[in-house]
Structure formats: C-alpha cells, structure tokens
Amino acid sequence: MSGLTAPPEWDGPSTDPNDEQFGDVIEGTTLDAATDYDAVLVGEPYDGAVIGRKGAHEGPEAIRRELAGTKTHHVDRGAVDAIGDLGNVEIPDDCVEGVQFAVQETVTAIYDAGAFPVFLGGDNSLTFPNAAPLLTDGTLGALSFDAHLDCRAVRDDPTSGTPYRQLHEAGLDAFAVVGARHFETSTAYHEYVAEQGGHVVTPETVESDPKAAVDEALDSMDSVDSIYVSLDLDVLEAAAAPGVSAPTPGGLTTRELFEMLSHVAAHDRVAGFEVVECAPPLDDGFRTARVAARAVAHFLGGLEVSR
Template sequence: MSTLTEPVDWTGTSSDPIDEQFGDVVESSNLASADGYDIVLVGEPYDGAVISRRGAAEGPSAIRDALAAVKTHHFDVGPVDSIADLGDVEVPAGSVPEVQDAIREAVEAVHELDALPVFLGGDNSVTVPNVAPLLEAASIGVLNIDAHLDVREVRNGPTSGTPYRQLHEAGLDGYACIGARHFETSTAYHDYVRENGGTVVTAEEVAADLVAAVDRALSGLDSVDRLYCSVDIDVLDATYCGCSAPTPGGLTPRELFQLVRLVAADERIAGFELVECAPSLDAEGRTVDAAARTIAHFLSGWSA
C-alpha cells in the first residue's frame, strides 16, 4: 500500500513581519489531524507517463518553494489560510498502471477528509487516481483546464495523454475542457469527447469573453453533483510555459488566474490539481511562479 511521506516544513521568505506569506500559514500535518484544516496539499512527484519531455516529477517541490514566497492576501476576499501539507505520495517503481493504483490507495484517505484536497503534480496521468475515488460516491464531472483533451486511446499502457479516456471508461459522468487550442488535437479525439457528451471551449473563446467561456464550460457539467478541477500548466502560452509540450496560442497567466477563481466559486468543487509543471524545462522560474499563483488564486476563489 502506498503511503505519504513526512510533510514539508514551510517558512516565509520575507524579512518584513507584516508580509504574511503562504510559507507562514501552511502547516505540516498528517491524515490523523488534517480534518482541522480547510485545505490539504499533497505532492505527487511522478512523470513516468509523459509522452514527450520529462521533468514534472520535480514539480511538487518547486511549486511549494514558489508558493511559500507568495503573499496570502487577495484584494477582493482577503487572506487565504487554514492549509495543511500532508507530504508527498510515495511513488513506487513499476509500470504506469501500478503507479496509478498506488497513488489511488494513498489519496483515497485524503478524499475522506473534510478538507479540500489540492494535488501538486506530477504528470497528467495522476489525474486518474486523483479522481477515481470520487467516482464511487457521487455523480462526478471533471473540468480540464488544458491545451489538450487528453482522451487518447490506451494502446501500450496509459500515458499522460490518456487520463480522461481512462476515467470515461471507469464511469466519469461529465467532462469539459477549457483552454483547448486549435491544431493540437486529432479529429477522432474531438469526436470522442462530443460522442460522450463533453464540452470543448477553446483558448480563443477565453480571450474573447472569459466569463462567458467559463459559463459555457460549467454549463456542460450541469448534470453532475461534484466537480473536480484539473489545471495542466501547458494551457498557458509557450511564452510563459516550461512544460513537456509548450505551444503558442495559449492563455496568459492573468486569464488563467481569473478563470480558476471563477471555477473555484462553484459549490460542487471536490478537489483540485495542478499538473505538468516541469522546473527543469522552465525559464527563470516563470512557469513555477505561475503555477504557484494559480493555486493561490484558486484557493482565494474557493475560500470566498
């Protein structure tokens, strides 16, 4: 059975005692005492399923370091607090299915907490074990904030491109992708999403009217009781993005921040993840900083 490692100790980086940062408020905890918090962080350092360039296994540690230096205050809703870090999932050596099974065992107990689980990836294959425990409890939909649909066929085993095909086959009740880019997805995979009742909202639609784009994505998930939100950082334009598959035509960080705040306000939110942040492929830490602030913005929207 896979377990969680020792949690990380967080500290702020500012010399000004008035500058409250996430490093000052995130506390180390464990499953036994985590119910006392509103939000729990769990790292998933794995990139063995990446189709192209690896590096996302370094994501959880780098995101923690960047988030620790981010101030907790949002102008509209005030500070974010009541956060625990439960450590990383101990990822075993083995095939992608074996790793997915092990991660699922570890996160099932996280989903049983009263706190909101926030998973720090890791490649996009971790979405499967992160969502799978929710399928047993209620009608579940996933909002995939991503440049790609990630519904590839599972041929020689799962990859970072197959998570939503796997979840559909396991009983996922709803799917919407927002931020998808033209010429990044095969026709057959777009057809698969449409045939299964999914919704695709492009990056162009987000740029034209962000609020309307979010409304259209969420309206495609009206029939589900609970909602899981996944952010693949490659939804950002390649200018801002160090990841396995950066491409032009994506969202700006400011668009992503507003988008996740709007989504987080949905009362059905049952979990959140940020995946595919690869520090070794980054330039000057821009992607890691954007990833950390994406998490901060989501938590501010959820806490409001």
C-alpha cells in the same frame, strides 16, 4: 500505512514582519487532522508517463518553493489561510498502471478523511487516480484547463495522454476542456469527446469573457454531484509557461487563467484540484513554477468563498 511522506517545513522568506506569505500560514498535517483546513496540499513527484519531455517529477518541490514566497492577500477577498500540507504521495517503482493503482489507494484515503486535496504534480497520468475515487460518491464531472484533450486510448500502458479516456471508461458523467488549441487536437479525439457529451471551450472564447467561458463549461455539467478541476500548465501561452512537457503558442494568458480559477473554485460542487506538468528542468528562470504557485493561490482564494 498512509502512503504519504512527511510534509516539508514551511517558512516565508521575507524579512518584513508585515509580509504574510503562504510559507507563514501553511502547516504540515496528517490525515487525521486534514479537515481542520480548507484545503490540503499533496505532492505527486512523478513523470514516468509523460509522452513528451520529462521533468515534472520536480514539480511539487518547485511549486512549494514559489508558493512559500507568495503573499497571502487577495485585493478583493482578503487573506488566504487554513491550508495544510500532507506531504508527498509515495510513488512505487512500477509500471504506469501500477503507479496509478498505488496513488489511487492513497488518494482514496485522503477523500475518505474528508479533506479537500490540492495535488501538486507530477504528470497528467495521475489525473485518473486523483479523480477516480470521486466516482464512488455520486455523479462526477471533470473540468480540464488544457491545450489538449488527453483522451487517447490506453494501449500498452497508460500515459499522460490517456487520463480522461480512463475516467470515461470508469464512469465519468461529464467532461469539459477549457483552452484546447486549434491544430493541437486530433479529429478522432475531438469526435470521441463529442460522442461522450463533452464540451470544448477554445482560447478565443476565453479571451472574450473568461468568467463566461468557465460558466459555459460548468453549465455543460450542471447535472453532476461533484466536479474535479485539473490545470495542465500547457494551457498557457508558451512564453508564460515554458517549463512544460508540450509548450505551444496560442494559449491563455495568466490573467485569464487566474480569473477563471478563482471563479470556478467558488462553486460548492468542486471536490478537488490539481496542477500538473510543471517541469523545472525545462523552465526559464522558475517562470512556470511561479505561475503554478500563483494559480494555486488564486484557486485557494476562490475556494475560501465557498467554505
């Protein structure tokens, strides 16, 4: 068993034949054919580990819907194509640890098939099983766009706040967080990241020069073989992405985020990407889902540069 549901049917909603949209070019596929594509989408409808407000289990469907109506053309790089969809990971009715174990089995098979996965979350607890399989193929760095550090210690069960502690304990070699907010990060967790050799880039640094900010994060992990990239949508200013578990003021702008995602995706060491914490029940007029879809589009546009 693949641990994946059948992929959805894709269709671009525009009636203009010149409007090529992602819904027109994304194709349902299987693990056997996954390497025919530059990247494959993988939905993860789960929010059982969220510390705050729930709703991210509806994220994959909403992101796909908004992406289907997004045009494929990037002004500087041309059109994005060659994208597949593997469907959703089957989520068991289990404790968080059990869910992480099951997801990791499926994700391992995706990497083993030679695919480049783009995970549509879902909550941040699945960052651990999404990235952990890469630890077996050499040294790994994790680049997190997030308002928080998410390195809490696991107590009774993992949560959306524990994935990077879990990855460090599993052997993560480098870690950087871009967009971590002042007064959102406990001193103990900031010190933990520093003890692990991690690097934190604040929104103020991003505002000065987004590309330089992401290069600063990448330079801090220049010795690793591969890099896993995670986008928690709460890294954005709350007005831009209200439909997340923990929206807060003082975040990144969408333009800053899109510029950085395009830039980091072009680095050939990047091995996987995820968008997490899109919670449609908490959203305002699909605003957050639309931002998530555009984030995926910008990442895919940058990814094609390195393929």
